[in-house]
Amino acid sequence: MHEVVYFEGPGFAEVSRFCLEISGLEWKNTTVDWDGYLDMKNKGELPWGYLPIIRTPEGTLAESNALLRYTGALAGIEPTNLFVRAKVDEIVELTNGWRQHFIPTFSIEDLDEKIAARQEMFVEGGKMDIALKDISKIVENSSTGWLANTEDLTIADIKVFMDTFMMFSGQFDGITADMVSNYPSLLKFHDKVSNDDRVKNYYSKEDEKRWVFRPGAFSNSN
Ligand SMILES: N[C@@H](CCC(=O)N[C@@H](CS)C(=O)NCC(=O)O)C(=O)O
Known part of the structure; x- marks a missing residue:
């Protein structure tokens, strides 16, 4: 157990x-x-x-x-081929890298200051904007739609999907769902992962922090 x-x-x-x-x-x-x-x-x-x-x-x-x-x-979603596994790890580490930009904002006590610090990262050329564009590029370069170009989803897809979209659930001051609309390839990726049966089943229940993982969660953002 x-x-x-x-x-x-x-x-x-x-x-x-x-x-x-x-x-x-x-x-x-x-x-x-x-x-x-x-x-x-x-x-x-x-x-x-x-x-x-x-x-x-x-x-x-x-x-x-x-x-x-x-x-x-x-x-069974961690590839066994060492090169593919390293590619998967590369994407996992890339995601950790940008997550580190976001975490320091948790300790900003003044709400306006916290919101400003977060929003600044999402303007063109900001750290999160660059990060989300990097992920968009990975999506665009994949022939299967899975980030490491695999036949099935891997931990890289799950990591990027969850770490990225959880930011936009409304639980983080200053970050709103409509901000995703600047990243059409990310929305395409959202569509693919959220419609995978395993993901869809896992998020079949309503949940105020997890609605972002359901199919169509950002359809109003298009
Ligand atoms: N490097 C750790 C970091 C985990 C982490 O920061 N956990 C937070 C909760 S999201 C925590 O335990 N915070 C308690 C604290 O900061 O005292 C990991 O990736 O698991």
């Missing part, structure tokens, strides 16, 4: 939750609030002090990308 422990939102754990779900293995989704997190930290249950973790039959694993690769392998 595998147990993912994280906060309720998608954040750093969504990709692994999805991979475990499609792996067909038995797994448990444990959610904690801030006090629950502090309690685990104080008890020394978090190897490096952060969530998410996965409790596995062989011990605890931490670091979201290690969890992604592990659960992706369990789900």
